[in-house]
Amino acid sequence: MNVWLSAFLILMVLSNLALLGSSRLGVCIRCVAFQGWLLAFLPFFVHTEGAVYRLLLIALGTLVLKGFVFPALLTRSMQEADVRREVEPFIGYSLSLLFGLVAWLGCHWIAARFPLPTEPGMVLLLSEALFTMYAGFFLIVSRKKALTQVIGYLVLENGIYIIGITLAQNEPLLVEMGILLDVFAAVFIMGITMFHINREFDHIDTDRLSTLKDWDS
Amino acid sequence: MISLLVLLPLVLGLLTMASRHHRAHRGLLLLSALAHNALTLFFFFTPPSPALEGWLALDALGLLFLSITSFLFLMATVYAIGYLKREEQYPHQDFEEGFWFNSAPEAIFAGCLQIFLAAMSLVTISRHFGLLWVAMEATTLASAPLIYYHRHHRSLEATWKYLIICSVGIALALLGNFFLSAAVTTGHASHVPMLVDRLIQSHTQLDPRWLKLSFLFFLVGYGTKMGLAPLHTWLPDAHSESPSLVSALLSGALLNCAFLGILRAMQVCESAGLGDFCRELLLVFGLFSMLLAAVFIIGQTDYKRLLAYSSVEHMGILALGIGLGKGAVWGALYHAVNHSCTKAMLFLLAGNILAHYQTKLSKDITGLVRVLPITGVLWLAGFLAITGSPPFGTFISEFTILQSALHQEQYLVALLYLLFLGVIFIGMVFPFLHMAQGAADPKKHAANETWTAVLPPIALGLAGLTFGLVGPMALQQVLLQSVQILGGQ
Numbered sequence: 001m002n003v004w005l006s007a008f009l010i011l012m013v014l015s016n017l018a019l020l021g022s023s024r025l026g027v028c029i030r031c032v033a034f035q036g037w038l039l040a041f042l043p044f045f046v047h048t049e050g051a052v053y054r055l056l057l058i059a060l061g062t063l064v065l066k067g068f069v070f071p072a073l074l075t076r077s078m079q080e081a082d083v084r085r086e087v088e089p090f091i092g093y094s095l096s097l098l099f100g101l102v103a104w105l106g107c108h109w110i111a112a113r114f115p116l117p118t119e120p121g122m123v124l125l126l127s128e129a130l131f132t133m134y135a136g137f138f139l140i141v142s143r144k145k146a147l148t149q150v151i152g153y154l155v156l157e158n159g160i161y162i163i164g165i166t167l168a169q170n171e172p173l174l175v176e177m178g179i180l181l182d183v184f185a186a187v188f189i190m191g192i193t194m195f196h197i198n199r200e201f202d203h204i205d206t207d208r209l210s211t212l213k214d215w216d217s
Numbered sequence: 218m219i220s221l222l223v224l225l226p227l228v229l230g231l232l233t234m235a236s237r238h239h240r241a242h243r244g245l246l247l248l249s250a251l252a253h254n255a256l257t258l259f260f261f262f263t264p265p266s267p268a269l270e271g272w273l274a275l276d277a278l279g280l281l282f283l284s285i286t287s288f289l290f291l292m293a294t295v296y297a298i299g300y301l302k303r304e305e306q307y308p309h310q311d312f313e314e315g316f317w318f319n320s321a322p323e324a325i326f327a328g329c330l331q332i333f334l335a336a337m338s339l340v341t342i343s344r345h346f347g348l349l350w351v352a353m354e355a356t357t358l359a360s361a362p363l364i365y366y367h368r369h370h371r372s373l374e375a376t377w378k379y380l381i382i383c384s385v386g387i388a389l390a391l392l393g394n395f396f397l398s399a400a401v402t403t404g405h406a407s408h409v410p411m412l413v414d415r416l417i418q419s420h421t422q423l424d425p426r427w428l429k430l431s432f433l434f435f436l437v438g439y440g441t442k443m444g445l446a447p448l449h450t451w452l453p454d455a456h457s458e459s460p461s462l463v464s465a466l467l468s469g470a471l472l473n474c475a476f477l478g479i480l481r482a483m484q485v486c487e488s489a490g491l492g493d494f495c496r497e498l499l500l501v502f503g504l505f506s507m508l509l510a511a512v513f514i515i516g517q518t519d520y521k522r523l524l525a526y527s528s529v530e531h532m533g534i535l536a537l538g539i540g541l542g543k544g545a546v547w548g549a550l551y552h553a554v555n556h557s558c559t560k561a562m563l564f565l566l567a568g569n570i571l572a573h574y575q576t577k578l579s580k581d582i583t584g585l586v587r588v589l590p591i592t593g594v595l596w597l598a599g600f601l602a603i604t605g606s607p608p609f610g611t612f613i614s615e616f617t618i619l620q621s622a623l624h625q626e627q628y629l630v631a632l633l634y635l636l637f638l639g640v641i642f643i644g645m646v647f648p649f650l651h652m653a654q655g656a657a658d659p660k661k662h663a664a665n666e667t668w669t670a671v672l673p674p675i676a677l678g679l680a681g682l683t684f685g686l687v688g689p690m691a692l693q694q695v696l697l698q699s700v701q702i703l704g705g706q
Contacts, residue, residue, distance in 0.1 A: 117402070117403055140381065146377065153385060167395050167396070167402070168399065171394075172347065172410070174347075175411075181351075186380070189362075190380055200368075200373055209377060211370065211374060212371060212374055212453075212458065214517065214522065
């Protein structure tokens with residue numbers, strides 16, 4: 001395993017832990033942007049063969065969208081809704097970190113059981129991808145702000161993207177671009193919806209979106 | 218030629234968004250629906266040649282779901298023309314909480330409807346798993362603005378849940394895609410593209426362990442979209458808050474498209490000898506969906522939510538039918554057709570009832586048959602159809618599934634299936650009869666039912682009835698070919 005890949009893995013773990021432990025939305029957005037930059041370089045660490053222009057295009061698309069456009073959209077939503085930090089999450093920050101560490105070990109355990117190709121670093125890459133997905137899921141279910149849920153969705157998507165780059169080496173360029181486009185449209189539409197939520201309720205706390213249910217309590 | 222199915226509604230949809238006149242919006246919407254129907258009908262007789270190196274092609278299974286989508290869209294469009302006219306004056310007053318709200322601009326609504334159709338068509342014709350995923354996510358994105366047509370806090374809540382839950386679910390299906398790709402590369406077949414037919418051809422080279430994982434994620438991912446319990450949580454909210462014609466499309470067309478995604482994955486697994494693994498999973502999910510729907514239908518006060526939970530039930534029946542395999546496959550596919558017609562009819566009728574009575578609570582509605590004669594009678598007929606009573610098509614399809622379960626000596630499955638159907642029948646009979654019968658509220662005088670409001674439900678109801686009395690007719694050929702594709706009998 002080369003030194004670049006190790007650096008990538010360490011930085012991904014750190015950014016995930018920062019996401020789990022931070023209450024400031026600005027920090028979370030910067031972490032997601034940072035992950036986007038890291039992911040842009042990932043294809044070059046993993047793939048040693050294949051057309052260079054294809055790798056370059058994927059890397060460029062990732063860098064522009066995940067590294068710059070999404071964070072910019074999120075920052076704009078944050079400013080419009082005038083929120084700076086996540087207040088009173090369902091699960092506190094130290095507990096989130098603790099769960100995160102346990103999950104990290106769990107991801108290693110699971111990844112070692114996958115029928116992976118024997119190339120070096122595969123197990124670590126997969127466990128890192130699973131941990132990133134875990135962090136995304138955790139943010140979606142344990143935080144209240146709509147914005148943090150979108151951040152969680154992006155982190156989840158990043159985790160899946162790592163698996164895609166590692167395992168799906170024969171995915172055509174058109175599909176890769178289609179996936180990026182779809183994620184872009186999803187974030188864009190979530191942004192618009194958040195704008196409406198903010199205008200309607202004067203806040204973006206999703207725990208207050210609780211009118212619709214089957215039984216009155 | 219085949220790409221017209223997608224391009225036509227897409228371009229017309231964008232044109233609709235750009236135009237400013239109500240007449241243009243509705244005209245373009247109708248044009249889209251009619252042209253799409255004409256194309257689908259044409260493909261029935263002359264199958265189109267594949268396009269984009271085999272990425273787009275129409276097999277019998279795709280054609281079946283495309284026909285359902287296309288027909289339902291035409292019905293919803295006719296209904297929409299009257300609906301949009303009614304919605305022209307705003308602001309509207311909310312009848313539940315009394316505040317005033319606006320609707321989304323008609324250009325956006327009509328445009329998104331057509332883009333939604335384009336995305337669903339793409340789902341039915343894509344043969345490449347990556348493209349299928351892209352199309353599936355596109356259906357979510359195009360339909361989110363439709364749910365948020367009435368701009369108030371409840372529909373906003375429904376839209377947010379729909380967006381987040383379905384996006385996350387579909388992200389998991391993307392993982393399924395990547396695992397499928399891993400099944401190809403670790404099985405030393407890395408030259409094989411992710412096309413359904415090519416994967417089936419080279420099934421011996423696929424790694425079964427990855428294939429199993431991939432099917433699991435496809436099932437969970439697309440199952441979220443399809444509304445299989447316990448992944449259905451977005452469904453009742455989205456169906457109850459969106460305009461009725463959108464609920465009809467979500468329930469009748471979109472859920473089926475998601476089901477098609479699962480079936481595609483199953484086709485590949487089947488060829489690699491993992492058919493039984495897939496069927497067991499589908500069987501469990503199917504039964505659980507029926508159980509959960511039964512629990513929530515009993516005592517449900519809101520009739521639109523009632524219909525939504527009934528969709529969970531019927532998606533469960535579809536999964537169960539495929540899960541049983543053999544003869545039940547035909548039953549499940551035929552049930553998809555019957556359920557779509559019936560459920561779309563009921564949702565459109567629910568729209569009529571809602572417009573007149575201004576309440577979603579079934580206990581506040583009486584005398585439907587007297588106040589809205591056509592709607593009321595159809596509502597009763599729809600009740601019989603949705604609970605699988607003769608002489609409607611749903612009876613034949615549900616009965617076929619039961620018969621197959623008994624043939625295979627799966628007595629426990631058959632017993633649970635009958636039990637859930639029975640409980641759901643009882644749960645639905647009270648609200649439906651209460652609404653239809655009784656004295657009319659003297660304050661609510663009889664209303665005129667416009668032809669756009671009753672013609673589509675009549676057509677859908679007649680379709681369901683003839684499917685029961687005559688059988689699948691022209692569809693039989695397509696159904697039999699689809700059964701063959703899925704390895705049934």
